[in-house]
Amino acid sequence: MSRPAPSPIYTLRGAGGPLNSLHFSCHGSDTPLLYSGSGKGAIHVWNLNSRRAEKIVEGHSGSSVIWVSTLQTTDTLISQGRDMQVCLWDLSEGRNEVVDSVWTGSVGFCQCSLLETSSGTFLLAFAGQQTEEIKIIELPSKSPVCTLMPDEKLGMVMCLQMWQPDSGRRPLLLAGYEDGSLLLWDVTQGSKLSQAKAHPETVMCLTLDTKRLRGISGSSDKKLSSWMMDSQNNLQLQDCVTLVNPGVSQLCIREDGKLLASAGWDHRVRIFGWKKLRPLAVLQYHADMVLSVAFSDHQDPRKRLLAAGSKDQRISLWSIYNEEANSG
Incomplete structure (x- = not known):
């Protein structure tokens, strides 16, 4: 690497538990926010200007x-x-009220996926009560859309992502399962489009570049597996990246499609160029497993941040490769 790995520009403390999930909201507001979900049941709304929790x-x-x-x-x-x-919470005008809830029946760790449709409603996908089951409902009506259940035994659904390929086209959903398989589903038809065995071990996380229809998944092993979808919606395995240490909690592609970040069980965040999966940096700060990574949605590219949440109860914020560097 041509330059030393950077240090975090600042850290957020006080979450009181492992940081399982991070979500930025920096678009169209004077106050950029970071939401975090902790292992102790608290959701913190961090004001990134004051670097303090605005709401818990x-x-x-x-x-x-x-x-x-x-x-x-x-x-x-x-x-x-x-x-x-x-x-579902109403946070407007200082409120913090639960206005609705959905019972999933799932005891696993599979995170939901949310998709805003052209009609202004939302689709919510979540792991259901049965082991391999994915349910999709429409919000706010909570009316069921479909239930996705594979024909064969693949173990628990571990991760999923739903998206709408082009305006007017039907939503698709990609899911990773306990046996290492990836399945691509047509949400409207409730039917399986294709399947690939991406890992010998459980698929722990996946993320998809919806513009290029190319994605990557991580497992409990030492490999990241990349794959793409062809024009017939067939999943095709591509390159593998071999890691130094096993275990990846989460993967995230920056909105401009240039960078990929991985949250490692070895306490490290790794940065890759998304185009060629070239290793760019290893970020070392945390004292325990990194559980979550997220890139900010700042409109000004120079203000873009990477956040990493760890089992050590801290969130690190990084400013990396925001200049127009070649990050192949």
């Missing part, structure tokens, strides 16, 4: 919060806990 909300009865997100068009926060509940 608890709505999962002390159960671990495994996913947080926001609805883009409203002041609504959505959170998922190990209490089998997905909660």
Whole structure:
């Protein structure tokens, strides 16, 4: 590497538990925010200007919060806990009220996926009560859309991502399973489009570049597996990246499609050029497993941040490769 690995520009402390999920909301507001979900059941709303928690909300009865997100068009926060509940929060005008909830029945760690449709409603995908089951409902009506269940035994669904390929086209969903398989689903038809065995071990995480229809998944082993979808919606395995140490909790591709970040069980965050999967940096700060990574959605590229949340109860914030560097 041509330059030494950077240090975090600052850290956020006081979450009071492992940081399972991070979500930025820096778009169109004077106050850039970072939402975090902790293993102790608290959701912190961090003001990135003051670098302090602006609000702390608890709505999962002390159960671990495994996913947080926001609805883009409203002041609504959505959170998922190990209490089998997905909660919708009204955070407008100083409020912090749970206005609705969805019971998932799932005891696993699979994070939900949220998709805003063209009609202004939302689709929510989550692991269901049965081992391999994925349920998709429409919000706010909570009307069921479909249940996705593979024909064969693949073990628990571990991770999923839903997206709409082009305007007017049907939503698709990609899921990773306990046996190392990836399945691509047509949400509207409730049918499987293709399948690939990406890992010998459990698929722990996946992320998809929806513009290029190319994605990458991580496992409990030492490999990241990249794959793509062809014009017929067939999953095709591509390159593998071999890591120094096994175990990846989460993967995240920056919005401009230039960088990939991985959250490692070995306490490190690794940065790769997304185009060629070239290793660019190893970020060492945390004293325990890194559980979550997220890139900010700042409109000004120079202000873009990477956040990493760890089992050590700290969030590190990094400013990396924001200049127009070649990050192949």
